[in-house]
Amino acid sequence: MSAPYRKAVLVVFAYRLAAGLVVGYPMARAFGALGATSLPDGDLELFAPRGFRLMETLRLGARPLVAAVESGLLASVVVGVGAVVPLVFALSALAAPDADARSTASRTADRLSASLLVSGLGLVLKAALVALLSGFGFAAGLAAFGSFHDERVPDLGGVLFAAPGLVLVTGVGLATDLALAILARLGGAALGALSRAVSLLRSRPGAVLRAFTENVVGASLLVVSAAWLTGAIDVSRPGGLRIFAVVLVHQTAVFGVVALRMRYFGALVALVPEPPGESADPGDLSGRASGVPG
Amino acid sequence: MRGNRALDLLKGLAVCTLGAVALALAPGVGARGAEPGTGAPATATHAEPVPNPLLGGQTLLGSEPPDHVGEAFDSDASLPAHAKPVASYTLSARLDAERHTVDGHGTIVFENVSARPLSELFVHAYLNAFKNSRTLFLRSPFAAGRSGRGAEHWGYLDVTRFSVRELSRENLWPARGSKTGEDPDDETDVRVPLPRPIAPGETVSIDLEWTSQLPEIVERTGYEKDFHLVGQWFPKLAKLSPDGTFVHFPFHAQSEFFADYGSYDVSLDVPAAHVVGATGVLVEEKVEGGRRKVRYHADDVHDFAWTSWPDFLERRATVDGVAVRILYPPGNETNADANLRAVTHGLRFFGRAYGRYPYPVLTVVHPPSYAEAATGMEYPTFITTGFPWWVGIVSSFTERVAIHELGHQWFYGLVGTDEHAFPFLDEGLTTFAESSAMEALLGPGNGFRAPGLDVDGRAHLRGLAASAGHDDVVARPAPEFSSFHEIGALVYARTDTILATVARVYGAPLLDRALGRYARRYRFEHPGPKHLVAVVREVMGDEPADFLARALFEGGTVDFVADSVTSLRARAKAGVFDGPSGRTTEPAPAKEPDRYIGRVLVYRHGTLRVPVDVELRFEDGSRERRRWDGMERFRSFECEGPSRLVAAVVDPDLAVLLDDDLSNNAVRSGPGSTARLVERALYASELALGSLGP
Numbered sequence: 003m004s005a006p007y008r009k010a011v012l013v014v015f016a017y018r019l020a021a022g023l024v025v026g027y028p029m030a031r032a033f034g035a036l037g038a039t040s041l042p043d044g045d046l047e048l049f050a051p052r053g054f055r056l057m058e059t060l061r062l063g064a065r066p067l068v069a070a071v072e073s074g075l076l077a078s079v080v081v082g083v084g085a086v087v088p089l090v091f092a093l094s095a096l097a098a099p100d101a102d103a104r105s106t107a108s109r110t111a112d113r114l115s116a117s118l119l120v121s122g123l124g125l126v127l128k129a130a131l132v133a134l135l136s137g138f139g140f141a142a143g144l145a146a147f148g149s150f151h152d153e154r155v156p157d158l159g160g161v162l163f164a165a166p167g168l169v170l171v172t173g174v175g176l177a178t179d180l181a182l183a184i185l186a187r188l189g190g191a192a193l194g195a196l197s198r199a200v201s202l203l204r205s206r207p208g209a210v211l212r213a214f215t216e217n218v219v220g221a222s223l224l225v226v227s228a229a230w231l232t233g234a235i236d237v238s239r240p241g242g243l244r245i246f247a248v249v250l251v252h253q254t255a256v257f258g259v260v261a262l263r264m265r266y267f268g269a270l271v272a273l274v275p276e277p278p279g280e281s282a283d284p285g286d287l288s289g290r291a292s293g294v295p296g
Numbered sequence: 297m298r299g300n301r302a303l304d305l306l307k308g309l310a311v312c313t314l315g316a317v318a319l320a321l322a323p324g325v326g327a328r329g330a331e332p333g334t335g336a337p338a339t340a341t342h343a344e345p346v347p348n349p350l351l352g353g354q355t356l357l358g359s360e361p362p363d364h365v366g367e368a369f370d371s372d373a374s375l376p377a378h379a380k381p382v383a384s385y386t387l388s389a390r391l392d393a394e395r396h397t398v399d400g401h402g403t404i405v406f407e408n409v410s411a412r413p414l415s416e417l418f419v420h421a422y423l424n425a426f427k428n429s430r431t432l433f434l435r436s437p438f439a440a441g442r443s444g445r446g447a448e449h450w451g452y453l454d455v456t457r458f459s460v461r462e463l464s465r466e467n468l469w470p471a472r473g474s475k476t477g478e479d480p481d482d483e484t485d486v487r488v489p490l491p492r493p494i495a496p497g498e499t500v501s502i503d504l505e506w507t508s509q510l511p512e513i514v515e516r517t518g519y520e521k522d523f524h525l526v527g528q529w530f531p532k533l534a535k536l537s538p539d540g541t542f543v544h545f546p547f548h549a550q551s552e553f554f555a556d557y558g559s560y561d562v563s564l565d566v567p568a569a570h571v572v573g574a575t576g577v578l579v580e581e582k583v584e585g586g587r588r589k590v591r592y593h594a595d596d597v598h599d600f601a602w603t604s605w606p607d608f609l610e611r612r613a614t615v616d617g618v619a620v621r622i623l624y625p626p627g628n629e630t631n632a633d634a635n636l637r638a639v640t641h642g643l644r645f646f647g648r649a650y651g652r653y654p655y656p657v658l659t660v661v662h663p664p665s666y667a668e669a670a671t672g673m674e675y676p677t678f679i680t681t682g683f684p685w686w687v688g689i690v691s692s693f694t695e696r697v698a699i700h701e702l703g704h705q706w707f708y709g710l711v712g713t714d715e716h717a718f719p720f721l722d723e724g725l726t727t728f729a730e731s732s733a734m735e736a737l738l739g740p741g742n743g744f745r746a747p748g749l750d751v752d753g754r755a756h757l758r759g760l761a762a763s764a765g766h767d768d769v770v771a772r773p774a775p776e777f778s779s780f781h782e783i784g785a786l787v788y789a790r791t792d793t794i795l796a797t798v799a800r801v802y803g804a805p806l807l808d809r810a811l812g813r814y815a816r817r818y819r820f821e822h823p824g825p826k827h828l829v830a831v832v833r834e835v836m837g838d839e840p841a842d843f844l845a846r847a848l849f850e851g852g853t854v855d856f857v858a859d860s861v862t863s864l865r866a867r868a869k870a871g872v873f874d875g876p877s878g879r880t881t882e883p884a885p886a887k888e889p890d891r892y893i894g895r896v897l898v899y900r901h902g903t904l905r906v907p908v909d910v911e912l913r914f915e916d917g918s919r920e921r922r923r924w925d926g927m928e929r930f931r932s933f934e935c936e937g938p939s940r941l942v943a944a945v946v947d948p949d950l951a952v953l954l955d956d957d958l959s960n961n962a963v964r965s966g967p968g969s970t971a972r973l974v975e976r977a978l979y980a981s982e983l984a985l986g987s988l989g990p
Contacts, residue, residue, distance in 0.1 A: 018982050025985070026977030033977075034970030037959035040858075042913045042943035044968030051740040053751030054758065054950050058958040061759040074981075082985060151607050153627035153665055153685045225983070233747050237972050245971045252979040259986060 006099040007268060009106075010092030015260045017088040019253070021081035025074050032070035036063035046240060083118070089267075090117045093186035096268045113185045119192035120185065124178030128171050135167025176210055177203050183270035206273055217266035221259045228255035361823075361830035369816040370809060372652050379557035379596040379820035382409050383533045387504075390565040391526075391604055396449075396519040398508040400530055401457075403501050405558075406494075412540025413493035417502075419458070419472075419486045422528035425547035426451035426511040426518075430481035432546045433515075451511025451518055455531050461501045463491050484547040485534075496540075504531055515549075516673035516680065517601075523663060525670040525680065527601035528553070535714070535822070545716050550783060551774040552715035552722070555598040557820055563591045566604045573623045573659045574602035575678045596654065596820060597676035598712055603661050615640045618653055624662040630688035635660050635681055638698035638737075645733045649808060650706045650815035658705075660698060672697055674704035692742065696734055696753065703729040711815055712822045719774045719783070720848070721825060724791025725811070731757065731792055754796060758953045761790035766956055770794070771825050771848045793953050794847045798832075800951035801906055802840040810835035825849070846904055847954065853902035855956040856946040858910075858963040859930075863941040866891040894941025896933045896963075900926050902956065911948040913964075914939035921948075942966075 036059045038045040048056045060067070087110070094109040095101070101109065143163030147156040180199035181192070188195075203210055231251045237244045368374045387402030408414050425433035427450055458469040473487035494500055508529045511518040517527040534544035535554045543554055563580075566572055568588045576594025583589070594600065603623065611622040611632050620639055624632040639660055647653050661680045663670040671682025679701035681694060688694040703726040707713070713721035731754045734742040741750030764785035777783045799807040814823070814831040825848065833841035846852035870884040898910055905926045912920045916939040924931050935941060943964035947955065955961065 018985060019978075021985050022978045022982035026979075026981035027974055030970060030973040030977035034968075034973050037962075038970055038973065039968040040959070040964055041962045041968050042945060042964055045970045045972045049748060049972065051750045053741075053744075053749065053755045054953070055958060056749075057751060057755040057759045058762075061763055062957065062959050078981070078985065085985065151626045153625055155627065157684075157686070229747055237748065237975075242971075245975060249975050252975065252982075256979070256982045256986075259983075263986075 004099065006095045007264060009095045010264045010268075011257070011261045013088045013095075014092050014264060015257050017085060018256060018260060021085065022256075024081055025077045028077075029067075029070045029074045032066060033059065033063065036066065043240065046237075049237065086118050086121050087114065089182070090114055090186065092264060093117075093182060093267055093271065096264070096271045097183075097186040097274075109186075113189055116185050116190065116192040116195065117182055120178055120181045120195060123192070123196070124174060124181075127174050128178075131167060131171045131174060135170060136164045139164035139167045172214075173203070176214060179214075179267065180210065180270055180273070183267060184274050187271055187274040187276075202273060209273055210270065213266050213269035217262045220262045224255045224258045224262075228252055361827045365813055365817045365831055365834055367813075369813045372816070374816055375651050375654070376820055380409065381405075381558045381595075382407055382536060382556035384558035384560070385530070385600065386561045387530060387600075388563040388565070389530075391524065391567070391570075393522060393524070393567050393570065393604070396510040396524070398510065398526060398529055399506075400508065401503075401505040402530075402562075403503055404533060405499060405501055406533060407499040408494045408496055408536070408540075410536055410538050410540040411496055413495050414536075414540060415490055415493045417488045417490065418534035418542040418544035419455075419488055420484060420528075420532045420534055420544065420547070420553075421453045421455065421486055422484055422532070422547045422553070423451050423453040423508055423510075423517070424483040426514050427483065428481075431484065432479060432482040433484070433549050435481070436549045449512045451509055451514070453506060453508050453529070453531065455504070455506045457503060457505035458488060458531065459503045460490065460494075461503060462498070463494075463500065466491065479546060482546045485544050502533075506531055513667055513669040516670055518670075520664075520667035520670070522607075523603075523605040523667045523670070525601070525603045525661070525663065525667070525673075527599075527673065527675060529601075532599075543714060543717070548716075548775040550777055550780065552719065553599065554714045554716055554822075555712075557596055557598050557712065559593070559595045560597060560600040561591070561593045562600055562602070563589065564602060564604070565589050567606070569606040570604045571606065571608035571610065571623065572602060572604050573608070573621065573661055573678065575600040575659075575676050576655075577657050594655070594677060597709070599675050601673075601675035601678055603663075603680075605664070607664070611636060613640070615643050615658075616647070618643055618655070619657045620660065621657065622660045622662065625664040625685075628662055628685045628688070631662050631681075631683060631685060631694050634688040634692075634694040635662060635698045638695035639702050641737045642699045642702040642733055645736055646703060646706055646729060649729070649732070649812055651710070651812070651819060653705060654710070654819075655705075658702075672701060674701045674708055676705070676709045679704070691744075692734070692738060695737065696730065696742075699733045699737075700726060700730040703733065706815055710820065711818045712820070714822065714824070715774070717773050718771055718825055720770050720787045720791045721823075721828065723783075723787045724770065725795075725828075727757065727788045727792040728795040728811075731796070754792065754953070757789040757792050758796075760785050760788075761793040761954075762956050766790070767851045767853045769849060769851045791848075794844065797847075797906070797952050797954040798836075798840050798844055800949070800953065801843075801908075802836055806836045806840075807832070843904060843906055850903065852904040853956055854904035854906060854926075854952060854954055855901040855960070856908060856926075856952065857899040857901065857957075857960045858944050858946045859897040859899055861894065861896050861941055861944045861963050861965055863892050863894040863965065866893045866936060891936060891938055892940045894935045894937075896935075896941070896944040897930065898924070898933070898944070898946050899930045900928070904954065906952055906954075908947045908952055909949065911945045912941060913943040913945070915942050940965075 034045055037055065038048050038059065041047045041055070048059060090113055091106060091110040094106045094113065098106065098109060140160040140163060143160030144156050146163070147159030150156060177196065177199045180202055181195040184190070184195045184198050184202070185192070228251050232248045235244050235247050235251070237248050384405045385402060386405075387400055389398045389400040391398055425431050429435060455469050457467050459465055459467050468488050468490070471489060510524065510526065510529070513520050513525060517525060517529065532555060534542040535556055536542055545551065560576060562574065562576075564572060564574065566588050568583045568586050570588055572588065572590050574590070574592040575597060576592040578590060579593050580591035581589070592602070607625060608623040609626055609632070611624070613620045613636055620636065622632045622635050624635070639658060643653050643658070655677045657677055659678045661678070663680060663682060665684050668682060670680055673680045679698070681698045681701060683694050683697070704722060707725040707729065708715065708722040715722050734753055740752060743753035743756055744751040764781055768782070768786060770786045770790055774783070777786065795807065810832045813835060814828055817831065818827060829841055829845050829848075832844055866889055868885045868889055870882050873880050873882065894912070896910065896912060907923065907925045910922045910924055910933055912922065912933065912935055914920070914937065918939060920935065922933050933944075943962065945962045947961055950958070
């Protein structure tokens with residue numbers, strides 16, 4: 003792992019961990035205070051088979067829990083917006099692997115507003131597309147297949163019709179990520195970066211998709227493996243060591259997910275043609291420009 | 297009937313509390329009792345006012361419970377072969393699938409088994425509940441009934457002939473009391489005066505002709521597109537009591553039915569393309585002139601329902617001699633499997649517990665998704681289940697509903713209780729039976745299962761029972777409940793929780809034996825609540841029976857509270873003592889003994905007294921159980937030993953599920969760990985932020 007890549011991963015992971023605590027800790031404490039803290043074995047008993055105490059806690063604490071979840075969602079939005087900062091720092095580190103920390107920070111500040119705009123636009127566009135295309139697609143599927151006697155056909159047909167919409171959403175996500183990489187590498191305005199990102203996506207779809215697929219598949223494998231491992235550890239049984247082991251497994255999984263994502267962004271940064279006056283090889287994927295090992 | 301109520305409950309399990317929310321959203325009505333706009337108090341329309349339901353006064357079975365039922369009813373050898381036929385129906389009906397009408401004619405053979413001459417008959421025309429917006433059913437603020445919807449197209453029952461051969465050939469229907477009792481707008485409960493009384497022991501033949509206009513499905517009857525579920529579709533005699541009165545009532549949105557046993561022989565004439573399922577055994581089938589003509593026969597039942605739809609697929613199996621037939625829509629193979637798995641288990645489980653299933657057939661109807669309002673209903677040998685095609689793949693909800701409706705074959709079908717007067721005797725006991733059967737089928741997590749999380753269906757029911765009407769009376773007539781929300785909480789959930797508490801505190805095998813004895817003894821009869829309590833008393837003793845009676849009839853509650861735990865270092869004997877030999881002074885030792893004294897203070901709130909364990913936890917990890925009979929309002933437990941007392945739990949095994957609040961059952965000297973919660977919340981938040989953030 004090269005130094006810029008390591009720096010990028012650590013910064014984003016540290017932020018993810020801190021943000022996770024900001025969002026999750028108050029909700030967990032509110033939930034625990036509804037009864038778990040008075041139980042001899044603490045929250046262990048909430049996860050005992052049959053779920054009587056868990057259901058009772060949910061019943062008695064429905065209102066405060068809703069309030070806690072609302073607060074958590076609000077905090078999620080704030081830290082979600084804030085997540086752009088470490089990401090841009092990480093991308094800056096990947097785009098300029100030889101820069102020192104001060105230069106990287108300066109580069110981050112320089113590109114922050116445009117990156118925020120790109121991220122915001124991407125999020126809004128994805129949400130709108132999900133709502134519109136998927137909704138219409140599903141409705142069209144239901145209408146087209148509604149006369150079939152087999153009750154599975156209209157539902158599955160709806161999913162089939164909705165799929166192109168979801169592909170478009172993925173495309174917007176890829177263009178947004180590419181725009182962030184372009185901003186990190188070249189700077190400039192948000193709309194210009196988005197425009198160049200679309201062009202780059204059209205010219206190099208295979209490379210982008212390969213990097214994206216590696217990221218998604220790898221992250222999914224990590225999360226599924228973590229679920230399997232924590233299931234085997236089984237924290238519904240007593241033992242502080244079990245909790246520690248689960249923390250280790252989960253945080254390793256999150257670290258791995260972040261590392262894969264940074265590797266993905268590194269590949270995108272490497273796809274961005276260098277500015278005039280730098281390397282004459284726009285297709286250089288060796289990792290020199292991204293700081294990611296080739 | 298479970299229906300959408302069941303769907304709400306079960307869907308709620310998936311998200312833990314959604315069921316309660318859904319029930320809370322159910323439209324309610326005002327104060328119980330005489331409900332403005334919903335009709336008269338429920339009991340007012342009975343032939344005789346229903347006396348205080350507290351353990352007696354019911355005219356059902358005509359007497360107090362027998363002094364002794366006996367161990368003979370713990371086995372199937374005691375089961376009666378047949379019911380005493382009181383009202384037997386031979387009917388013919390033709391379905392017009394375009395107009396959704398049923399033209400019928402036939403004969404009721406009716407015996408006056410009461411001790412008095414009958415100068416009138418009462419006839420239920422339940423389908424008239426959907427005749428207009430002013431019926432008792434539809435004018436209710438929650439006119440949708442259990443199904444969650446009102447009548448889209450009106451449904452009604454027009455009787456054109458009602459004559460008693462032995463009395464006269466005269467059509468008696470025009471001379472009927474045209475409306476329900478004193479209710480000018482309801483025609484579901486009809487009084488027919490007779491030209492001369494029917495003597496005790498006399499049998500008469502009543503000739504009928506009628507036309508039923510089916511509504512769009514309301515309350516598990518009607519049509520949706522070309523699907524037909526036909527229930528409560530013919531003029532039906534009210535239940536005759538031994539004292540010569542009829543138990544009759546208008547069809548209230550919260551109520552169900554009550555009838556005498558008999559035989560049903562029904563010929564149906566439907567379009568040739570239709571597949572038919574019905575109560576009883578198919579004895580004849582032929583297709584001629586573009587029509588399918590079938591004849592079904594059922595003995596020892598008190599109702600008859602059928603379905604007709606061209607698209608049904610069919611799965612057949614034989615379970616311990618019972619021919620099971622699953623009718624299901626295309627694409628629902630997984631649901632069909634789930635239904636078959638459920639009824640296979642249920643027939644065996646319920647048969648062992650409550651006496652063998654006596655009928656040769658069972659028909660399970662899984663309606664098409666567009667006819668969701670037809671789901672979750674019970675008729676003799678004929679039940680409907682439900683849920684979309686994918687539910688059977690991802691959950692056990694399909695099995696749960698099928699098992700619930702199958703359970704009604706015992707608590708409704710074979711033990712013919714009054715669903716109007718005491719719905720807990722059918723819905724409550726069936727919910728308990730359902731929970732027990734699901735536990736036996738799937739074990740822990742039978743309600744909801746996810747990695748590291750198992751939730752029982754009963755855990756959800758317990759929460760529902762505690763959340764609404766927890767101090768209200770369970771054993772009362774259906775229309776007296778304030779809302780469906782209250783029926784769900786009290787009749788279904790609280791009855792299950794009460795019985796589960798009796799089982800867990802006083803012994804599950806004993807309660808199983810009591811319910812089995814009750815179900816066998818009263819097979820083909822019409823017991824009331826007092827009969828149930830009497831059998832529990834006989835098998836389990838006075839204390840469990842009194843607990844059950846208070847919980848059912850008095851709205852009894854209980855809430856154990858672990859108030860405080862204290863622990864101090866024990867002190868050696870020291871100080872000034874006066875004794876027979878004069879005053880002595882014992883100095884304090886240089887070092888106090890390495891022992892501790894502890895005290896736990898626990899309270900019992902509420903009116904129910906029930907024994908409970910109290911567990912003392914010590915610093916060295918040791919535990920000690922103490923038994924408390926729960927008679928006093930509070931109790932202090934002292935202890936002395938080498939380790940500090942750090943925590944206490946009342947009812948550590950959660951035997952008293954009826955406890956109103958489980959969160960106050962434990963107390964500890966310091967705050968407990970929430971490390972698991974924090975860890976899970978952190979990980980979930982990190983993953984979510986990865987999706988939300990750029």
